Amino acid sequence: MTDQLIARRDFAVAASVSWWRDAVIYQIYPRSFADANGDGIGDLPGIRSRLPYLRELGIDAVWLSPFYASPQADAGYDVADYRTVDPVFGTLADAEGLIGDAHDLGLRVIVDLVPNHSSDQHEWFRRAIAEGPGSPFRERYHFRPGRGADGELPPNDWPSIFGGPAWTRAANPDGSPGEWYLHLFAPEQPDFNWDHPAVADEFRTILRFWLDLGVDGFRIDVAHGLVKAQGLPDLGVETQWHLLDVGVSPCFDRDGVHDIYRSWRRILDEYPGERIAVAEAWAPTLERVAAYVRPDELHQAFNFSYLGTAWNAAEQRRMIDASLAAMRAVGAPATWTLSNHDVVRHTTRLLQAGEGEDGEVAGRRPTEVDPAAGLRRARAASLLLLALPGAAYLYQGEELGLPEVVDLPPEVRQDPAFHRATGQDGYRDGCRVPIPWHGDRAPYGFGPEGGPSWLPQPESWARLSVAAQQGEPGSTLSLYRAALAVRRSHPGLGAVDDLRWVEAGEGVLAFDRDGFRCTVNMSAEPVRIARPGDVLLASGPTEADPDTVVLPPDTTVWWNV
Known part of the structure; x- marks a missing residue:
């Protein structure tokens, strides 16, 4: 065992019991955080170089969005190899170094896990396609013959979250039209069949691989989607799901997911230092969400109900009470968040109210707002969030007061849903623009001066950079640092549920x-x-x-x- 691995084990053993119950966890979207090699895309060495900034900010842990080998059809949420770092982000050695450096600074590291679907370039799926109908690898996904006289219609009426049908017809090895495969997201993201034992076995080994490298936990992508209703029945009604409100359905929040997470919890509990798992679970009620964090399952579940609550005292109080009560019933901490990589930044979103002319719920399709008013409300909302009992999740750049970028030209957008007519709106690029570090022109220290950035940054961001706000008493960065210091030191903010x-x-x-x-x-x-x-x-x-x-x-x- 190397000295570095020994140090990681010592860090885990020394970790305080239940550190996660009131932790402040900072989400890093790797391609937009810091670019070390100047190619315009953030990477692991860039993150590693900025860890002291995060320690000074006052957080307890970082959560890294996917950095695994991937064709990047959905910004890394289409994984081709779960045990390899994509070259665009670095190497496995870079990941090990990042984990070690974070631990040296007293920061824990949570990594994304994507178990609902793989990339269509995953070895299993490539073999399933190449070998054709009857391949045992097709049983690890959801392949079905089509309906209609010649199988020309999808096997059922399920829509994709990203728009259009949730089925794509594969070609047979001879090029003729063949079976259909299920993808609740993009066609490049075929869904695993979790009824197949090989899928469960594979993910147990993936968990151990990263735990052995020293990670402190996992954020589970689409945690509510792994199990589908037997027979994949029709919905029977014309509908379109949205990531924020999929509701009751035959392919989300099925009771069978809980057996999977009980088996994962047993693995996590084998490791020292309170390794954790966090569910991205969209469910119809808070009580259904709480089922994911019962004592023998996962540790935390994101509180998306709170994220979507209007800026209204009565509604906020009702949701805070409901959240605490639902989590208290299963002995879990509440979690609180205002922004992430899938929603409009709250500096912009909280100033939008009601529905737009096309019936879209406010905040999904971002519109320009008064920057001063948006920032004022965002700062107030952030202090409220950080005062609540439980764990808090911050999204990179919110400590700078970054607004949503609402005017990205169509030709630079990379959200796979953007060019679809229905489904997830395709406006997620606006919250993913690389953050500014210093300087008066793009890329503002995100990468080398004068270098590219994978999404363009607004000219106004020069005054929002880390350097511009550093040491300024009234800046949003100073507010966050002060708030996190008070949260850490005030005895009244340590309890979970008071x-x-x-x-x-x-x-x-x-x-x-x-x-x-x-x-x-x-x-x-x-x-x-x-x-x-x-x-x-x-x-x-x-x-x-x-x-x-x-x-x-x-x-x-x-x-x-």
Whole structure:
């Protein structure tokens, strides 16, 4: 065993028990974080070079979106080899070095796992196609004959999340039309058949491979999608799923997924240091989500219900209560997040309300908003989130107050759903634009000066870079650093599930947590409140006298009480 592996094992053994219950975890989208080799795409060496920045920010762990070998049909969520790093991101040695460096800095590393589907370039699928009908490798996916006189129609009426049917017809080895295969996402992402024992065996070995390299956990992509209803029955109605609200269906959130995660939990528990698994589970209710984090299953599940909650005091309070109650029932921590690589950045999204003219729910199709107003509301929302009991997930660049990029030209977009008429909207590129580090022109330190970036960065981002905000007392970066420092040091913010509501007037949300109070003005007007104690931190300027404080709209204050 190498010295590096010994150091990793020591780090895991020394890890505090249940560190994940109130951790702050920072999502890195590798291709957009830092580019070390100047090809315009972020990579593992680039991430490794920026780990001290993340340590200074005050987070506990990083979550890395996929960096495995992939044709990149869906930005790495189409995996061709789960045990190899794609050359665009570096090497396996780079991954080992990143994990080791993170551990040296006291940071844990969570990696993405994509078990619902593979790439169509995965060895299994390539053999399934090459060998034709009857190949044993076809049993590891969902191949079916088509309907109609000549098999020209898909086997059922399921739609793809990315638009169009969830089936593509394969060609036989002789070139003639053949069977159809299932893909709930892009055609380049065929779904695994989790009823086949080889699939379960393969992923157990993949888990061990990365655990042996020292990772501290996994974020499970499409955790709710692995098991499909027996017989793949028709929906029977014309529908179109969206990643944010797939609802009850024959291919999502089936009870059979829980046996898979119980087997994974047993593997995770074999390793020292509280290795964890986090479910990306979209389910119809919070109670269904909570089923993924029962004591013998996974550790956390993303709270997408909270992410989609309107900026309204009554709705926020209702969702916070419901989230805590659902997780408390199974002994799990709540999780809170406002942005990720699949949704409009909350600096833009939270200022949108209701539905657009085409019936689209606000925030899915981003529109330009007042930058100052959007940032003000985003800062207030971020302080609220970081005050809640449980674990918090941050998305790279939100600590800089980055807005959604809403004006990317069609020719640069790479979201596979963008050019489809229906389905997932195809607007995810706007939250994936590479983040700015320093300088007054693109790529703003993302890569070498004057070099490319895989998506263009706005000119306005020069003033939002890390260097531009470094040491500025009123900057969003300074706010996040201060908030994470208070969260780490204040005794009232350490418990998992203590929250007591305080009545503070219409449109105002307030709660106590053992010597700590959070007050948020979500109304459209300034409100005057009695001063409950000393101010720890505020998301924006306030007016105060010895006894009262005036909170402007979209302002959050933390108090020591």
